[in-house]
Amino acid sequence: MNIDKSLLSGSYGMMILSLLKEREKYGYQMINELALRSDDTFKMKEGTLYPILHSMEKQGYVESFEKKTDGGRVRRYYRITKKGLKALEEKKAMWKEYLSKVNAVMEPKPLESRG
Amino acid sequence: MNIDKSLLSGSYGMMILSLLKEREKYGYQMINELALRSDDTFKMKEGTLYPILHSMEKQGYVESFEKKTDGGRVRRYYRITKKGLKALEEKKAMWKEYLSKVNAVMEPKPLESRG
DNA sequence: TCCTATACATAGATTATCTATGTATAATAT
DNA sequence: ATATTATACATAGATAATCTATGTATAGGA
Numbered sequence: 289m290n291i292d293k294s295l296l297s298g299s300y301g302m303m304i305l306s307l308l309k310e311r312e313k314y315g316y317q318m319i320n321e322l323a324l325r326s327d328d329t330f331k332m333k334e335g336t337l338y339p340i341l342h343s344m345e346k347q348g349y350v351e352s353f354e355k356k357t358d359g360g361r362v363r364r365y366y367r368i369t370k371k372g373l374k375a376l377e378e379k380k381a382m383w384k385e386y387l388s389k390v391n392a393v394m395e396p397k398p399l400e401s402r403g
Numbered sequence: 404m405n406i407d408k409s410l411l412s413g414s415y416g417m418m419i420l421s422l423l424k425e426r427e428k429y430g431y432q433m434i435n436e437l438a439l440r441s442d443d444t445f446k447m448k449e450g451t452l453y454p455i456l457h458s459m460e461k462q463g464y465v466e467s468f469e470k471k472t473d474g475g476r477v478r479r480y481y482r483i484t485k486k487g488l489k490a491l492e493e494k495k496a497m498w499k500e501y502l503s504k505v506n507a508v509m510e511p512k513p514l515e516s517r518g
Numbered sequence: 519t520c521c522t523a524t525a526c527a528t529a530g531a532t533t534a535t536c537t538a539t540g541t542a543t544a545a546t547a548t
Numbered sequence: 549a550t551a552t553t554a555t556a557c558a559t560a561g562a563t564a565a566t567c568t569a570t571g572t573a574t575a576g577g578a
Contacts, residue, residue, distance in 0.1 A: 453557065
């Protein structure tokens with residue numbers, strides 16, 4: 289299925305922080321993990337990811353450092369900060385709230401069963 | 404809770420078609436129902452709704468007609484078409500797919516339990 | 519040696535939504 | 549009667565998230 293890209297809006301940030309909560313990762317790796325775990329539903333472009341990472345670093349949600357591979361290639365790793373962990377929890381709470389409200393609109397409770 | 408507006412992206416269309424599936428409605432009414440059912444989480448602006456309705460009409464998802472109230476006020480009602488019903492089903496399928504993929508990214512299955 | 523995958527990056531386009539504003543009428547309060 | 553507020557539709561321009569397109573550079577395999 290080819291999902292409307294507009295649906296993605298806003299959830300990419302949450303997903304990236306979630307990936308980084310597991311362990312520190314570099315950009316290209318995050319793109320690949322997103323594709324792998326979502327069966328290619330989320331094929332994030334570099335032009336999407338790097339600006340997000342840079343902005344998150346500026347906000348203090350992640351910090352980055354360079355690391356060399358055995359082959360000599362330099363990678364920029366990102367690590368989630370305490371502030372980023374807090375932001376992730378907030379984003380997840382918002383996400384749940386959002387889902388429940390969409391559900392409430394699409395499947396309204398009959399009057400007699402409302403709080 | 405104040406939800407990131409970017410999360411809304413793309414789901415408004417689905418919610419509007421869903422409201423219209425119940426019965427024909429006019430614009431202002433949809434705005435109010437969205438707010439009521441979502442406990443004011445979705446406070447859609449006219450500047451958002453009317454362009455969406457016009458575009459949906461152009462796409463053939465809805466058709467509209469004017470109706471007079473007892474008071475003499477003229478309202479423009481919208482009615483979902485067959486094409487719109489089909490579009491709604493597609494949007495709902497995409498929505499479910501999207502939710503399940505976000506979930507798969509955020510809570511990856513351990514290797515041994517993957518299909 | 520050439521091609522592909524890896525790796526990071528930026529500029530500009532696209533699109534959904536918002537803010538702001540405008541017009542007009544009905545209902546309500548003073 | 550008159551003023552205010554809610555209703556009702558509408559458009560223009562701003563904002564922000566993502567995309568497309570492009571660039572640079574290196575590693576690894578054919």
